[in-house]
Amino acid sequence: MPSLIQFRNTCVRYSDLVTGLADFSLSVERGEFIYLLGPTGSGKSTILKLLYREVAPTSGEVWLDGENIGQLAERDIPFLRRKMGIVPQDFALLPNKTVWENVGYAMRAIGKGRREVRQTIPRILDQVRIGHRADALPHQLSGGEQQRVAIARSLINDPPLILADEPTGNLDPEHSLEILQILEELNSKGTTVLMATHDMMVVNRCPHRILRMQGGRMQKEGALVV
Amino acid sequence: MWFDRLGFLVGEAFTALRRNRWMTFAAISTATAALFLLGGLFLTWLQVSRSAQAVGERLPVRAFFRYGAEQEVLTQSLAEARQIPGVRSVRLVTKEEGWKDFQKKYPQVAKDLDNPLPDSLHVQLTDVEQVGGVAARLQKLDGIQPDGVRYQNDQQKLVADGLRTLHIVGIALGAMMLLTSGVLIYNAIRLTIVARRREIRIMQLVGATRATVRAPMVIEGLFQGAIGGALAGALIGGSVLGMQRLAANLSAQSFQTGFNFGPWMFGLGLAGAAYGVLCSLFALRDSGRQLG
Incomplete structure (x- = not known):
């Protein structure tokens, strides 16, 4: 079975002076949990954007589940x-x-009917342990709870892949670990997770495969941070 | 399912309309004013055209034959005159008939005179604006005297010029108003895109299609234009009824426009809706970056 994700010598150039990603290659297997670690501008968000095609590769290829998504219309x-x-x-x-x-709004936006929305939402909210705050407005929630809602929204399509761009960036350590725990639970059920972060605490607490990024290039790859 | 989907999109459009209520109000009222002006001027132009036609009937063109023109020439010219574009009807008036009419109209002048009139053609026009061309063609007919074509040039020219001016002013004013309302609808949609950027981003993140992201904005423009058009139709209807009542109160001659309320409201509403959609599409095209 081919890898779920493959980058083959992928380059992204935003302008003559700004390079998002340079000659980047990577294979990600199904069910993996990967940290993309690095400072701002290191290229970790570009990797995620390539996967959901907010940007297209300037050169090289990006494959997802056997499809070259760099060429997608x-x-x-x-x-x-x-x-x-x-x-x-x-x-x-x-x-x-x-x-x-x-x-519900996100589900309606992708064409789900009212009945399906009613049936699906309780399960999704329980999955991220926010069901008890279903009637709360965002400003009545803590940062961690708001991020759980964002994760709940990302689950509406039962996706085999989750791309999380600094999901703990605005959270305190306690809430960060809570979010990480939810992502790990999803991963344990077979969902592949790619998470961009610069939070060393999170990475140290829950070790997984790590890609260290710097200046649009992969600097180092390892299982644990030393 | 289809109905459910439409409900979501229309709901989104109405949320945006509520959110930008002042811009919505400005766009609808300007569209109303523009279509009221255009529709009103069109109606006025129709009415004046009808009146001009009546003037054309009341101000016939006469073409006088030379004295002693043969019967064959008269018959031939009569037939040719009927073929001239802009001619509604032609009647050959013999010198005897002409003299009889003259005696009836001016008995004092005619009583001591012998008949000085030649045979003539009495021509009625379909369109008063064509009087110059018709006169020129009549002049070329066989048997017509040099300078033998007579018509009340000044009055007919006045009517024709008035119609032309009304036409130009109407188009210019209407176009200006239409452009203004178009800019307002365009801006309302651009504002909606800014105001809804969060919803748009969420839609994009979860995989909503381009059509789903854009449809509420198109519906918004359609609604603004349609309401503006329907209101313009209603205003024109109200104005016509008011004028009819005023004319009746003043005991003037009846003011009949042939105005039909329903079709006007529907027609202007439809035109407004189409215009609203067009403006929305322009706004969406120019907001491509925000919409992905």
């Missing part, structure tokens, strides 16, 4: 994104909608 990108869950750093919640409505 614009109209097919939404369908690519339905095969993955995307968790942004800033939660991206709608402030005037409750937890339930936030997840």
